[in-house]
Amino acid sequence: MMREKLNVYEAVQVRLDKIFSDFDNVYVSFSGGKDSGVLLNLCIDYIREHRLKRKLGVFHMDYEVQYRETTSYVDRVLSSNSDILEVYRVCVPFKVPTCTSMFQNYWRPWDRELQNLWVNKMPENSLCVEDFPFYDENMWDYQFQLKFAEWLHEKKDAGRTCCLIGIRTQESFNRWRAIHIKNKVQTYRRLKWVHQLAPRIYNAYPIFDWKTKDIWIANGRFGWDYNHLYDLFYQAGVPLEMQRVASPFISQAIASLKLYRAIDPNMWGKMIGRVNGVGFAGLYGGTSALGWQSVKLPQGMTWKSYMEFLLGTLPEKTREGYLQKLSVSIKFWREKGGCLAEGTIEKLKQAGIPIRVEGRTNYKTVKKPVRMEYLDDITGGYSTYAYYAPTSRFGSVADFQKLVDDLHQAGVGVILDWTPAQFPRYASGLEKFDGTPLYERQNPAEAIHPFWGTLLYNYGSPMVKDFLISNACFWAEVYHADGLRMDDVDAMLYLDYGRNPGEWTPNIYGTNENLDALEFLKHLNSIVKKRDPGALLIAQEDGLWPELTDSVESDHIGFDYKWSGGWTRSA
Secondary structure, eight states: OOOOOOOHHHHHHHHHHHHHHHHHHHEEOSSSSSSHHHHHHHHHHHHTTTTTTOOEEEEEEEESOOHHHHHHHHHHHHHTTTEEEEEEEOOOOOOOOOHHHHHHHHSTTTTTGGGOOOSSSOOOOBBHHHHHHHTTTTOOOOHHHHHHHHHHHHHTTTEEEEEEEEEOOOOOOHHHHHHHHOOOOOTTTTTEEEEEETTTEEEOOOOTOOOOHHHHHHHHHTOOOOOTTTHHHTTTTTTTGOOOOOOTTTTGGGTTTTTTHOOOOOHHHHHHHSSTTTTHHHHHHTTTGGGTOOOOTTTTTOOHHOOOOOOOTOHHHHHHHHHHHHHHHHHHHTTTTTTEEEEHHHHHHHHTOOEEOSSOOSSSSSSEEEEEOOGGGGGGGSSSTTTTTTGGOOOHHHHHHHHHHHHHTTTTTOOEEESSSSSOOOOTTTTTSSSSSSSSSSSHHBOOOTTTTOOOOOOTTTHHHHHHHHHHHHHTSSSSOOOEEEHHHHHBBBBBTTTTTTTTOOOOTTBBBBHHHHHHHHHHHHHHHHHHTEEEEEEEEOOOTTOSSSOOGSSSBBBBBEEOOGGOSSO
């Protein structure tokens, strides 16, 4: 008998059954937008209808600068359901990105040094810096969110904590990826809409499959209160897909920043004096005045020289920020790639750009998926080619040895990035070194790194293990490196890393651990420690491997530290 398909409302009820039965600490991340508002109302109704003898946590990050309609809506919802809500209204001066100024890349809400410029009064019963021992002034807003989850879990002495987030995959590709991406994410009991943040702490996305029309149908059918800012958006002619409640100063919101002038002119006046560049960005953001879709190449210049000229006109910190973005772009096209039209591909080939056209893409497009190199940096920072010498682009072997020695003389330790997870597919490299898959995994389908297109080592081969271990010792003993940061350990530990079901083979126990890689890492770390007890061994691993650090003798893998990519974003 075929199971009757549930509508989105019925599906949410099933998901909430699971959440409220399995998690003793549940809270909703509530921004004041339409999606988080519907999710909060769904949870409130669920608790009341099922007569649950528990309270629902509500986490609201108050950004100080927002539409007055949003503040009013938040106040209404929280006060009218105070009997079942446990409210965490946060007013903290974490760093928030801003794209309104060339001189500043962030601002701070509720900055006490600028209290005379606050656009709103701090709400009563707000939680401030003093309430959060983990707060750090260098913390970004997204970092605070992660730490808050851990703080609340400990505060409630919870068995399991779940934060409910109103993300819908229809909103953007990034939100689709947040739900469906399979690498570096552990789910709860294989539920794709529940992701683990830390031991016993999870994010859940119960309305991930709702459409925009479902949101508004639910508001109308159940008579829920909503943010009447959306009425003003509608009256101002803002398309439905553009009607979002978000920080007004991020790049995605610059084009709509001017709406504050029409919808909330009093707030607009206060904003101009609060955050640098708001007036100019609101007037000219997304127009040709700032070069939008109107940049022309000056006579006698190449695009490269023109870019370098423009970078030279910027303040130092701003210039460094753009250079970092350029490096990220280069890394993306080299390792992950994108989609280009056939005409563009031909032009790149004619220009001598090393480009590789891939077979298929997950994007719905007629364009071709490609990866490419850059003539100025063709080998790449992580594309290890010669394992026993630094690249000659930066000097000789003797130069590097002198650099390490000079750093040591100055009291500075040297930790090297080392890549035992994968190697590049250069014709004269390790790929099919003797005509056979000598270094890479034997199964061709499982030998290719799912994101970078590089090749994954076969850790079951004694030759491969000896090669890598001797190389690690070489850098520590010949070049006197003080430690090794091993990149992409996720790809080593998990057989299903970045792969769909059916694209990987479980181990002999039917699980996803790469047993050969585990034994290799233990052996590697043990040998390095025996030869140099003071060496620092660091694993870049974004998953939740429980026994990554501590000694091999304690049945751990033997790393000293874990390096998580989530906190390495540049400020």
